[in-house]
Amino acid sequence: MMVQVISSVNEACAAKFHHKTAIVIDVLRATSTIVAALSAGAASVLPAETVMDAKSLHRPGDLLGGERFCRRIAGFDLGNSPSEYNSDTVKGRKVILTTTNGTRAIHKSTRADHVIAASLLNAEACAEFALELKRDIIIMCAGSHDEFAIEDGLCAGLLLHHLRKPGDVFLETDDFGTAMESLYADNRDRMETILMNSASGKRLLKLGQKSDIACCARVNTLQEVPYLVGDVLVPRR
């Protein structure tokens, strides 16, 4: 099995996704929020590329969520903090979500045979599910502002760590994947510190959203695997 890792959404081209399982990562915060929403009982999450798309896709009973410049969008029900997506708010409902990087990364991955949304919260569950799908894997780090984001790279390394674990699979990766495995190995005991010191983390700290960073750093605490069916992500576990 070959596992390629893409450093940011900019580096993605459709041809790389054919016949593969795509695992999309945006740790701070889109994919963390998506798995939090599905774990809290949301029926599905529809990733929308633009605010206008999100509004036009909204039907009665749906929730509108998302951010621009790390802040909730005017008129939306929810922002992009995983903690907002609790059971009282989202249970049984469809969420239309638009964010700057993460939802764009999911849209870029749709040529793949399977698309999964991963975060630190559900990395182990995602790796197990991806192994069951028996396809080569392409891990896409969404990044931020068109650049590599270290928290997404850490999560790619964590995924590779769990993909290798069963031992019965001959797993190959590319140079960038090998580098991300080292990044994880060197920092596995201080994930939250790395997130706090990352470029995205510093932006969230400035906006008073420190608790979001801590929340997104809880490694392997959720079992839900958001899986793309048509245009929505639904939980697989």
Place this chain on the structure above:
Amino acid sequence: MMVQVISSVNEACAAKFHHKTAIVIDVLRATSTIVAALSAGAASVLPAETVMDAKSLHRPGDLLGGERFCRRIAGFDLGNSPSEYNSDTVKGRKVILTTTNGTRAIHKSTRADHVIAASLLNAEACAEFALELKRDIIIMCAGSHDEFAIEDGLCAGLLLHHLRKPGDVFLETDDFGTAMESLYADNRDRMETILMNSASGKRLLKLGQKSDIACCARVNTLQEVPYLVGDVLVPRR
């Protein structure tokens, strides 16, 4: 002092280089060959982007060196193996060098105030010299086939390690730089193994050039710092 790291020549844009010291890395093999040539007494190395440019810039007494698809170019005096650039061959002579990635990366960096060519062979000397220049630094990993090459990332991490060493400089880096520091920290005792297993390393192994990889993995064994003056690299130490 801010140190940014660019993952491949594709990611470079001129605006990022203004008022900075650029350190260009192509471990396998262009910048290793350049420092080997200057250490062996070559008067200068002129990086040329194309084979045609190289030929047109050649004057009587100059040496033509370089590769395409990892092999010596027809009619050229030398290939791109550091070991070919020994004192008997290059002493006192100007070398016109064209390679697939490294020379292109040097050309992309010319908007910087200062341009240095670094490799594992001379990383510590490059870091010391860059600190003396007292500019923010941009480290450009040349990469290979427009993608990240792990050996260049390792060298970026080694450079950051030596840039931090004096302790009296407040050094910041970006997310990619932090990741490359971890890559180096996790692999400092097996640099040659990483090079052998890299995508570029595997290509060279197939072509029977294993000794080149071992040669390029000799960390901090040379003191020369190739420094761009006009259109040629000359030794600074």
